[in-house]
Amino acid sequence: MKTCKIAPYVAQNAPARTKQILKAINDQVLSYLKGYGIGAHGNPAKNDSQAARSRIAVLRDTRMPAVLLECLFIDNAKENELLRDQKFLDGLAKSIVKGLAVALGLKKKVTKPKPMYRVVVDDKEVMDTAYHSKILDEVLNGLEKKVNQISIKKLD
Template sequence: MKNKKIIVLDPGHGGQDPGAVANGLVEKFIVWELAQRVKEKLAGRNAEIIIVQPSLSNPKSTARDELYKPPQEANRLKADFYLSLHVNAGGGEGFESFVHPAAKNKPADALRNRLHSQIMQYLARHKVKDRGCKYADFAVLRLTHMPAVLLECLFMDHTGDAQLLKNHDFLDGLANEIAYGLMVTLSLEGEA
C-alpha cells in the first residue's frame, strides 16, 4: 500500500469568529458538521484526514487565528491537499469553488475542476445554481504550500439555499459528494 496522503480539512471560522450568520444559520457550525461528515466518509481510504480548526484547542480563537493558523498547520504537516469549507452570504445563491490565481493551469486548478464537477452533479439535482470555478487571492489559498481549494457551499442568506442547509439529509449528501470527489480527484484507494 502506498503512503497515506495527508488531506487537511479547514472548516472556515470558529471560536469568536462565527462567519456568516443568516436565516437561523451560523457558518462555523455548518462547515464543522460538513468537515466531520467528510472525514467519516473517507474512513478506510488510504488517506489521513486532519481537521484543522484553532478553536478546537482554544475556544476563544480570533478571526485572525482561524484565518492564518490552518494554512500554517497544513504546511507544517506537509499536507498533500488542503480543502477549506465555507458557506457564502451577501445576496447571491449557489455553489462556487476557488483556487489562487497563481494556481491557474497548475495541478490545484485541475484538481479543483474535477472536485467542483463532482459536487455539482449532486447539487444540480437540488436545483442549486452553479456559480462556477473561480480564482481569488484568499489567504488560505495564498499561504498554503500544497494544492488548495476553497468551496463556498451555497448562500445562507438566500431562502432556498438556507432551506437546503438546514436539512441534515442534504448536508450528508453534500458531504458524501465532497468525500467522493476527493476520492476520485486524489485517487484515494481503500485500505486492505
C-alpha cells in the same frame, strides 16, 4: 433575490494539480446540487483575485493544493433551508469526499461483510454477532456455568 450557485476558488497562481483537484470536487458537488436545482456560478475555477483581490489567505498563503468551496448562501431562503437539513448536508459532504477521492485517484475499498453467527445457550438465543471473541466469551461463560447445550449457527 440572488441566484445561488456553487463558487469554487483557487489561488491566483495555483499549479495545474490544484486546478485538477478543484475540477474533480466541483464536478461532484455540482452533480449533487443539480438534484436540488442549484447550478454552477460563472467561471468554474475562479481565482482568489477575482473573488477578494487576493485576500483569501487559506488559498494564497499555502504551499499545498488548496481549494475553497462556497456551495450555498444563507441569505437565500431555499438554500438556507437546505443548510438546516442533516440529510442534505451529509450528501453534500459525501459529494465533496467523492470529488477528492476522484482527484487523488483513490479507489473505493470493497470489503466483504463478516459472517454473522447466532449463539444459543440452553435453547435461549443469547446473541447474534460477527465477532469471534464474543462467541468465545459466551462459550467459556457457558462452560463455567455448566450449561447443557451451546449451539452456534452461521446466519445467511
